[in-house]
Amino acid sequence: MEIFILPSEEAIGKAIADRIEEVFTARPQANLGVATGSSPLPTYRELIARVAAGRLSFKDSHFFMLDEYVGIAEDHPERYHNVIHTEIASQVDVKPENVHGPEGNAEDLQVAVKEYDQLIKDKGGVALQILGIGSDGHIAFNEPGGSLVSRTHVDTLTKQTRVDNARFFDDDLSKVPTHCVTQGLGTIMDAEELCLVATGANKAEAVAQMVEGAISAMWPATIMQMHPNAKVFLDEAAASKLKLIDYYREMQAAESH
Template sequence: MEVVIQPDAAAIARLVADEVQSLLAARPDAVLGLATGSSPLAVYDELVRRYEAGVLSLARVRAFMLDEYVGLPDDHPERYRNVIEREFAGRVDLPAGAVQGPDGNAEDLPAACAAYEAAIAAAGGVDLQLLGIGSDGHIAFNEPGSSLASRTRIKTLTSQTRRDNARFFDGDVEAVPRHCLTQGLATIMSARHLVLVATGAGKAEAVHHLVEGPVSAMWPATIMQHHPRATVLVDDAAASRLQLAGYYREVFAGKPSWQGL
């Protein structure tokens, strides 16, 4: 696992966008994994800026979302399909239908989950998966206690996650759905490159467990320690609990420039 500490979200976004741009230069039809929440927004803005500058195209890209709420109306602004369209897909040249997500309004939710797993496999898997992390260590909606071998399925959201996400629902916790469909931890681990972004002091404890704690279902993101290519990018605040922060800075500063993330 590579840990990259940067001064702020903008610096992190530039590094992640560099990696995406390098991937698409080598493979224009790459498959991206898209995350929602606050963490990836600066990355999406930077990718949009490069698209508008004419140095990046996503015209041949396919993308898969990590998760989706269950039961939100199709036109609800916080339905994750709509969030991704608003924050990213609708601002670049991703083709119509290029972004797929689990169907949180399907009549048969287990069948929808199985179909989503099959769609990812049929696309050849995800080349680069963008991730955030919850304050309790969840990635996607794999809450504490999730099976480390889990696949796409329905999950019940914890009270903490619903409180954390209430900011997207005008502060109303009761408006946050209680259930979601989410890629499982094993599904996420099947991606070829995991890129996790975390900013702010509120993520410091989770980042500490992710990077320096034991692998445990109590902190689901720790499964990333077993991935052959996982990159964790954090700002100074999110890195504040890392015991080896000085070492991570030294290693990144001495990294060969050609290596990328």
């Protein structure tokens, strides 16, 4: 993995947007993997500004979402289809019909998850996938203890994830859905490039495990060690438990020259 330690969320957002601009300028029909949560928001702000300035376009691209809650109302503001629409899709030039996500309200969820994996393949795959990481090391909604090679599937949310997400549901745990549909780790690993964002001290242990720990189902993000093109963007707090932090800084400095 390439590790980048940057001074602020805004600097991280700019760095990832730089990479996206590079990829999509060279390949205008490439597809972007989008994530929800607070981590990607600075990146989205950068992308919106660059599309508005004419530096970047997604008009020939497809967006693929990572996950969705099961059983959440279609008009709920925290339904991830609605979050992605609000935060990025409605503010850039991607076609509405080219924004895709796993369907948490499908009549047959087991059929729907297989169809979603196939759709990603049919549209040419994901060129660059934006990721966040949970405090327990999950990426998308792949919780600890699950398969490291899973495809898109229905899963049960852990109490920790529901507690972490309660802030989006009036701090009321009872309002947080208990199940989700998520791209599997195997599906995510199919993307050509992974760009993961982690900020804040509460992510430091998960980051240290992901980068320097053994590959383990107990820390799902550790599977990224097996990806040939994975980039990790951290602020100082999220990087604070890395044992080889000085080495990563040296590599980052060498890369910038």
